[in-house]
Each structure stands twice: as structure tokens, then as C-alpha cells.
Amino acid sequence: MRYSQSFIYTLKEDQKEAAIISHNLLLRGGFISKLASGIYNYLPLGLKVIKKVSNIVREEMDAAGALEILMAAIQPAELWMESGRWNDYGKELLRIKDRKESDFVFGPTHEEVVTDIVKKYAKSYKDLPFNLYQIQTKFRDELRPRFGLMRGREFIMKDAYSFDADEDSMDISYLKMREAYYNIFRRCGLAFRSVEADTGSIGGKDSEEFMVLSSTGEDEIVVCDACEYSANVERAESITEDDAGSEEKLEKVETPNKQTIKNVCEFLNADEKFSAKALVYKNEEGKIFCFFVEGDDELNEIKAARATGSVELEMLSDEELKKAGLTKGYIGPINFPNKDIEVICDKRLENRNNLVVGANEENYHYKGAKLHRDFECDKIADLRSVKEGEVCPKCEKGKLKRIRGIEVGHIFKLGLKYSQAMNALFLDKNGKTQPFYMGCYGIGIGRTAQAAVEQNNDEKGIIWPISIAPFEVEIVSLDSKDIAMSSYCDMIYDDMIYREIEVLYDERDERAGIKLNDMDLIGIPIRIVVGKKSFQNNKVEISLRREKDKKELIDIDAVLDYITELREKLYAELETIREV
RNA sequence: CGGGGUGUAGCGCAGUUUGGUUAGCGCACCUGCCUUGGGAGCAGGGGGUCGGUGGUUCAAAUCCACUCACCCCGACCA
Structure with missing residues (x-):
């Protein structure tokens, strides 16, 4: 592509709507432009990147035996009523009406549609297994779109759905996807990690998220410094050092105006570890739960929801x-005042002999309380979030760290959950009706692209991994009026196109500074600068974007071979997973 | 949805408190000269119903009411 014939408009100034680097750089580099909140246009450069990522995804999905389809984006409401999600999905589901006032949705995901297709055609165990996928624009009316393509309302997603006859086979389908995902994110040049994830409202057995590590990530993950254990904080567990404390007599004490754990413990001269704080929640059905966790612990709402079967x-x-009937600041498990509220204690409280708890009475607490001696609860569960420095549950040696990540992919074993609910059935060997064992597998295409920018940039701009860069090579001619230089540039440009090297050729009549700065901003990995001084000596400068000050002077006749080699080297680097 | 904030040229902003010339600045854009290895300079130029509607007033970007859009912080997701 010749720069002067392209549609690339760069901006010098930071964009105020962008709160993170990658969003700012994509806007400034002319990759995307905003149309409305959470809705973006992909300009030529941006679309090139999207296509690159999509193609990697496509190649790896195909290699794993999945079959590409393209489902309708607009779906009839009936399907969603059948699955029950017309009501359950809430406001995130964009509902639209046609001219006859019939209800439709703009698909946020395609379980309903794919199941509808599969039901219609696959009726025998002989058809199984198979995996259908698509790359398509989705719409979710997010409460709070932000960070450009990171959390758009309209976004491009690869979604895949596997269908198997039994659980073992489903596990194999899942593992194939897991491997494909490793290949995809490796080839995209990302430093990532797969983590155990909560299966959430989707349910099912196993689930892993693929996280691109970045301090601006919206997810928090827990990793072990000694083994490969890593889990979303929503799910992570740990081994804690448990000091039971001495057993004491239960005693009611006056604690005037001491409502927070900190105040109460200071007042009673107790360690916050030896206290239980109450957190009261209601679920989507209005049922109320009271959770008790240690004073210095943080209630993990995801774990709490799972423990109560709430969405x-x-x-x-x-x-x-x-x-x-609860007294704020003084809620305690002894003589809990409301029998309709389910009381759930964190399992860690079982180990404590001596707890400070509320007395359900203004200005009073108990001290010396012990679970199973002084009070009972309806359920004991793991409710707390893991803290940094605690011991890894897997190797039992390493220390846990909390780091941030961007969720770019998620794989699930759904099991029978959907197939049963949606009556997706086949006949097994014995002629018996069975529901499919399903799995579902998502990748955010735009989010992956932007995550790559978030991870690879410097003060001048983007540093694309070659596999997803809009162009592999950029030629900058510093003096477009010089006939010898221009015709040389034209020649190598044509040669590269002939060799199927993707090249951007900046032949604009602009000052050097403008061209070089634009080149840095756009972030093309290999660059050829043709300038007077070196050209007089039959040389051009070649450098990599990531080490742009390390320039090699290459003989003008050797440029093509040198570039071809460099290009191969950069692709070869993507064969190994980056250490994280 | 709760809390905070912003809407003035393609982008970034000033002007609004205290109403009063023809609404300004930088970047970008167009013309010419000049310059050419890191976002030059000079001269000239185009581009705005000041988010919208209604009101107050002799007079509104500025005051009032309503409304819309967007951004940031929280709970959800690829």
C-alpha cells in the first residue's frame, strides 16, 4: 500500500476519551474511530489487524477440526423464550422489533441458534462429535462500555460450540480447544496465562480463562510463584496459617458506638483475625443471606453466590x-434474629476458638465465641478472597501473588446444561435418546488486538507483533523528490509485493520528522529508511520497531534477502510461548 | 443503575464566575514561497446554527428549566 493512496490519519495529541494507552494509540494511529459509546468503526489499518487476528483464529480452529459457519446476527425472540433467557438475560440483550412488531434480538451469543441448528440435523451418535464456530459481530448492551475495543457494546467475537456423545468425548473436545487457544495467543505474540475460572451463571464442570497479563486488566488473577497454579481471584483458593487461639469463655461486652470491625477490635484489644464480620445480601429472587467472614478477610461475592446457588x-x-430485623454494626451469629435468612460462615471461622462477634443488639458484642459451641450456621463454605502471600493449594509450598489480566478467551465444559434445557437430543448406539454433551469457547477478536497494543508499546507508539501487524514492513523514503531514491523505493516496493511481503510505502512529500513519527506511532515491525547520506553509499537503514535505535546499514542490493530473513526470524520467535 | 464530570471547527482547548463588538487559540486542512534525517518558518485562506428544546432579557456560548450525548469511579463479560 502506498501511503499517499491510503486512508491513514494520525493524530498528534492524546485523545481525552482514552483512559488507557492502547485505546489512545489505536485512536491516534487511525485504527479505529468511535461512532457511539462502545461502538467503533474499524478504519483500514484497524481492519487489517482484525483480519490478521481472525485469520490466526480461523487457522487454528480449522486445524483443531472445528467447522466454520456464520449464524444470523438477528435472532427471533421465540428462541430466547424457549431457552428462558428472554427474561433472564436482562437489559444487556438488545431487543428490536420488525415492521410487523415481532420481537427480535441482536445476538449477544449464539447458544440458542446453534442448538436450533444442531437439533435440526444431528440426530445420531454417528454424527458426533463436531464443533461449529463462527467469527461475528455481537452486541451486548453493557452497563458501562469502556477502553475502546476492550469492552465495547458491539464487538467481534469468535464463538465455538462442541457437541459430544459422552463426557469423556467432551473432555477431549475441550482439550483440543485448549490447545488451539494456546496456539492462537502464542501466534498473536501475547504474554498470557490460562487460569482456572468460575463457571458462573453458565454453569458446567471446568472452565478456563485466557488472560493477557497487564496492569490495566480488569480481572484479577492469583498465581503461584513456585508452580503453574493460576486461578481467577473469583475462584482461587489458598492454604492459610491457622492459629486457633486459646479457648475462652463466651462473654457479652459493651461496645458503645463501635460498629466497624476495626473499631471494635481496637476497643476490645483483639486481633481482627479473631472476629467475624457480617455481610448481608439478597439474590435475584429477593432471598436474603447473611455471610460471616473473618474481620480482616474480604468476602468474595462470586464464591458467595455459588455457595447459595444465586445468580x-x-x-x-x-x-x-x-x-x-438486623442491627447494623452489631450483626452476629449468636441468637440470629431472623429465621428466614440463611446464615453462611466462611470455613476459616471453624478454626477459631475465640471470636469477637456482634450481639444483635445496639452497642454490644460477644467475645470468646466459638463456632459449633456457641452458635451454629446453616452452611459452611469458602467465601473469602485469597490474599497475597498465602500458600499455594496445589504445590503447598509456593507463595501466591495477585496480578491483573485482560480476559481474551474463555473455554467452558457446559455438559448437559443447555442441551437438556433446550431439548437438544440424539439417539445413542442403543437407540436411546440422550442430550448432547456441550462445550463453548469464546475469543474476543478486537479485545485480543487491543490487548496486544496494551502489552507492546513505548512512548512513541505501538510495537505490533509481526503476526498481527497491519503491515509487516514499512518503507520510508525521506526525499520523495529525489528521482534515484524514489525509483529505488518503487522497485523494492514492487519486489516485496511480488514476494507477498505486506508493505506500507510512505512516499508522501512530507518532512522526515512527520514520516518517522507516524511510522513509530503506527508500529509496523520492520522498517526500511531510505535517506540521502546512506543511499549515496548504496546503503539503506533497516531497523526493528521494537529496537528502533539499533539500525543496520544494508547494501541496496541485499535488502530484499535481508528483509525476508528478518521477517522469518520474527515469525519464528512466535513459535515459543513467551515467559510470563 | 448509583456517584462524579464534560459538551464551543476534524482533534486538543480558552471564553461562561460578573450577559454586551464580527466567538478565539494551538494542531490538522487549502494556496504560495521557503525548507528537507525526528512533528520547521513566512504570508494568505476555508471551516462554528457554542449538544438540543424552551424560557428570562433591549441583548444569551454566558442566566434559568427540561432534555440528549459522551467521559471517569463502582457491580457484569469476550
Whole structure:
């Protein structure tokens, strides 16, 4: 592509709507432009990147035996009523009406549609297994779109759905996808990690998220410094050093105006570890739960939701607390005042002999309380978030660290959950009706592209990994009016096109500074600078974007071979997973 | 949805508190000269219903009401 014939418009100034580097650079480099909140246009450069990522995904999915289809983006409401999600999916589901006032949705995901297709055609175990995937624009009416392509409302996703006859076979399908995902993110040049994930409302057996490591990531993950254990903080567990403390007599004490754990413990001269704090939530059905965790622990709402079988938990307001008969600041498990509320204790509390707890009475607490001696609860569960420095549950030696990541992919074993609900059945060897064992596998294409920028940039701009760069090579001619130089550039440009090297040729009549700065911003990995001084000596400068000050002077006749070699070297580097 | 904030040229902003010339600046864009290895310089030029609607006033970017859009912090997701 010749720069002067392209549609590349760069901006000098930072964009105020961008809160993170990658968003700013994509806007400044002319990759994307915003149309509305969470809705972006992909300009020529941006689309090139999207296509590169998509093609890597496509190649690896095909290699894993998956079959590409393209499902309708607009889906009839009936399907969603059948699955029950017309009601359950909530406001994120964009609902639209046609001219006859019939209800449709713009698909946020395609379980319903794919199941509808599969139901229609696959009726025998002989058809199994198979995996159908697509790369398509989705729409989810997010509460808070942000960070450009990271969390758009309209976004491009690869979604795949596997269908198997039994659990073992499903496990194999899952592992194939897992391997494909490793290949995809490796080839995209990302430093990533797969982590154990919560299966959330989708349910099912196993689930892993693929996280691109970045301090601006919206997810927090827990990793072991000694073994490969890594898990989303929503799910992570740990081994904690447990000091039971001495057994004491239960005693009710006055704690005037001491409502927070900190205040109470300071007042009673107790360690916060030896206290239980109450957190009261209601779920989507309005059922109320009271959770007790140690004073210095953080309640993990995802774990709490799982322990109660809830989809969503919301903290009670002060008025709701009062209405439920609870005394804010003094809620405790002894003589719990409301029998309709389920009381759940974190399992760590079982180890403590001596706890400070609320007395369910204004200005009073108990001290010396012990679970199973002084009080009981309805359920014991793991409710707390892992803290940094705790011991790894897997190797039992390493220390855990909390780091941040961007979720670019997620794989699930769904099991029978959907097939049963949606009546997706086949006949097994014995002629018996069975539901499919399903798996589902997503990758955010735009998010992956932007995550690559977030991970690979410097103060001048983007540093694309060659596999997803809009162009592999950029030629900058510093003096477009010089006939000898220009015709040389034209020649190597044509030669590269002939060799199928993707090349951007900046032949604009602009000053050197403008061209060089644009080149840095756009971030093409290999660059050829043709300037007067070196050209007089029959040389041109070649450098890599990532080490742009390390320039090699190459003989003008050797340039093509040198570039071809460099290019191969950069691709070869992507064969190994980056250490994270 | 709760909390905070912003809407003035393609982008970044000033002007609004205290209403009053023809609404300004930098970048970008167009013309010419000049310059040419890291975002030059000079001269000239184009581009705005000041987010929208209604109101107050002799007079509104500026005051009032309503409304829309967007951004940031929280709970959800690829």
C-alpha cells in the first residue's frame, strides 16, 4: 500500500476519551474511530489487524477440526423464550422489533441458534462429535462500555460450540480447544496465562480463562510463584496459617458506638483475625443471606453466590437491614434474629476458638465465641478472597501473588446444561435418546488486538507483533523528490509485493520528522529508511520497531534477502510461548 | 443503575464566575514561497446554527428549566 493512496490519519495529541494507552494509540494511529459509546468503526489499518487476528483464529480452529459457519446476527425472540433467557438475560440483550412488531434480538451469543441448528440435523451418535464456530459481530448492551475495543457494546467475537456423545468425548473436545487457544495467543505474540475460572451463571464442570497479563486488566488473577497454579481471584483458593487461639469463655461486652470491625477490635484489644464480620445480601429472587467472614478477610461475592446457588447478589441497604430485623454494626451469629435468612460462615471461622462477634443488639458484642459451641450456621463454605502471600493449594509450598489480566478467551465444559434445557437430543448406539454433551469457547477478536497494543508499546507508539501487524514492513523514503531514491523505493516496493511481503510505502512529500513519527506511532515491525547520506553509499537503514535505535546499514542490493530473513526470524520467535 | 464530570471547527482547548463588538487559540486542512534525517518558518485562506428544546432579557456560548450525548469511579463479560 502506498501511503499517499491510503486512508491513514494520525493524530498528534492524546485523545481525552482514552483512559488507557492502547485505546489512545489505536485512536491516534487511525485504527479505529468511535461512532457511539462502545461502538467503533474499524478504519483500514484497524481492519487489517482484525483480519490478521481472525485469520490466526480461523487457522487454528480449522486445524483443531472445528467447522466454520456464520449464524444470523438477528435472532427471533421465540428462541430466547424457549431457552428462558428472554427474561433472564436482562437489559444487556438488545431487543428490536420488525415492521410487523415481532420481537427480535441482536445476538449477544449464539447458544440458542446453534442448538436450533444442531437439533435440526444431528440426530445420531454417528454424527458426533463436531464443533461449529463462527467469527461475528455481537452486541451486548453493557452497563458501562469502556477502553475502546476492550469492552465495547458491539464487538467481534469468535464463538465455538462442541457437541459430544459422552463426557469423556467432551473432555477431549475441550482439550483440543485448549490447545488451539494456546496456539492462537502464542501466534498473536501475547504474554498470557490460562487460569482456572468460575463457571458462573453458565454453569458446567471446568472452565478456563485466557488472560493477557497487564496492569490495566480488569480481572484479577492469583498465581503461584513456585508452580503453574493460576486461578481467577473469583475462584482461587489458598492454604492459610491457622492459629486457633486459646479457648475462652463466651462473654457479652459493651461496645458503645463501635460498629466497624476495626473499631471494635481496637476497643476490645483483639486481633481482627479473631472476629467475624457480617455481610448481608439478597439474590435475584429477593432471598436474603447473611455471610460471616473473618474481620480482616474480604468476602468474595462470586464464591458467595455459588455457595447459595444465586445468580447475582446485591448488598442490602440500611433500610432493608432494619426491615429484616438486623442491627447494623452489631450483626452476629449468636441468637440470629431472623429465621428466614440463611446464615453462611466462611470455613476459616471453624478454626477459631475465640471470636469477637456482634450481639444483635445496639452497642454490644460477644467475645470468646466459638463456632459449633456457641452458635451454629446453616452452611459452611469458602467465601473469602485469597490474599497475597498465602500458600499455594496445589504445590503447598509456593507463595501466591495477585496480578491483573485482560480476559481474551474463555473455554467452558457446559455438559448437559443447555442441551437438556433446550431439548437438544440424539439417539445413542442403543437407540436411546440422550442430550448432547456441550462445550463453548469464546475469543474476543478486537479485545485480543487491543490487548496486544496494551502489552507492546513505548512512548512513541505501538510495537505490533509481526503476526498481527497491519503491515509487516514499512518503507520510508525521506526525499520523495529525489528521482534515484524514489525509483529505488518503487522497485523494492514492487519486489516485496511480488514476494507477498505486506508493505506500507510512505512516499508522501512530507518532512522526515512527520514520516518517522507516524511510522513509530503506527508500529509496523520492520522498517526500511531510505535517506540521502546512506543511499549515496548504496546503503539503506533497516531497523526493528521494537529496537528502533539499533539500525543496520544494508547494501541496496541485499535488502530484499535481508528483509525476508528478518521477517522469518520474527515469525519464528512466535513459535515459543513467551515467559510470563 | 448509583456517584462524579464534560459538551464551543476534524482533534486538543480558552471564553461562561460578573450577559454586551464580527466567538478565539494551538494542531490538522487549502494556496504560495521557503525548507528537507525526528512533528520547521513566512504570508494568505476555508471551516462554528457554542449538544438540543424552551424560557428570562433591549441583548444569551454566558442566566434559568427540561432534555440528549459522551467521559471517569463502582457491580457484569469476550
